Amino acid sequence: MHERPPTSMVFYRPIEAAIRWTGLLRHEQEILSAISSPRNLPQTLDYPRWDDLLLCMDRIYDAVIHRELPYGQNGVTLNDESLIDSTELTVRHTDLKRWMRTHYPEHRPGFLFSRSERIAHPFITLEAGQAMLIERQAMKAELEQCRRQMHALREQHESFLKQSVLISACQQCPISDRAETTYLNIIGGMLTLMLGTSPAGKAYSSFRTQEAVVSALVAHHQSVMGITERTLNGKFASAKRRLSSANA
Incomplete structure (x- = not known):
């Protein structure tokens, strides 16, 4: 029986981070045994959320290539582009957490964030919240305007009904x-x-x-x-x- 790998570490290889990000830690040993290269993962594999794992891998490597996420070897940060295709490429826990907080604020995987951080974290960013507030105020003003228009139309309709009754009565009883x-x-x-x-x-x-x-x-x-x-x-x-x- 394999010993369960640690949830959090000081640094991770991209495949290890992606496995934890997608909640596939219990399958880590099987996944690592089934792949030949972390940079060339099979498009299909009989594991739940495999498509999500591929997406997370792409996100991590994209951040590394565009220098949004510091990387190195064996937990030591290095500015060596030859490491990008190396199996020894690693990213530090603190750098990964900072990068995810900035670029994927709606994500709070347990291997990076504590339970209290996940509970306290607002899943709506400040910008998104402000946009929602402005939209709510605009909708409220539009609703109020529609109510006033509906009230005016109702009064107009009632006036037309009264006039219609009077006209009908006049037509029925000509002078x-x-x-x-x-x-x-x-x-x-x-x-x-x-x-x-x-x-x-x-x-x-x-x-x-x-x-x-x-x-x-x-x-x-x-x-x-x-x-x-x-x-x-x-x-x-x-x-x-x-x-x-x-x-x-």
Whole structure:
């Protein structure tokens, strides 16, 4: 029975680091026996997460080649490019941990980080958190705007429904010529009275012109159907003509 290899070491060969990174430490001896060269791993091997191991190996060697991760031999850091293809290439535990914290902050493998570090570590970087906060604020503002628009549309819809009911009622009960004449006579008489004066010359109201009456009606009842400047002026003109004809 093989002795279980240590989880953490002072330095690692890239294959040893990749095995620990992917959680395949219990298969380390079998994997090392099955490969001929750490730089030329088989694309398929009957181990779980083998594809992940290949990816981790590529990441480590990529960092070494681009000088993001210090490397050396037997744990001694050296600036010797000939070691890159050597089976004696090693990376120190502290350098590997620093590199992973910088370039893969969402990863916290147990061979590099303690349990307390893994628990305390925020899996969201500061930049990502700020971006999420800005996006949340923008979505909140957009949601509030949508709520206001929905409220305005609901009020508009209710107003249209009321107008539709009134129009439908008017269509179902059309006004007769006699009734229309009566209404116009009343409107004409009231308008003449409002703009007229007593025999002593005192004004019956504070309104001096028809335009003033129209403006006041629109200002106070603009949401009521028919209370518009154009409609009022038209009705008032018809009412005055009808009243003048009746008095002739």
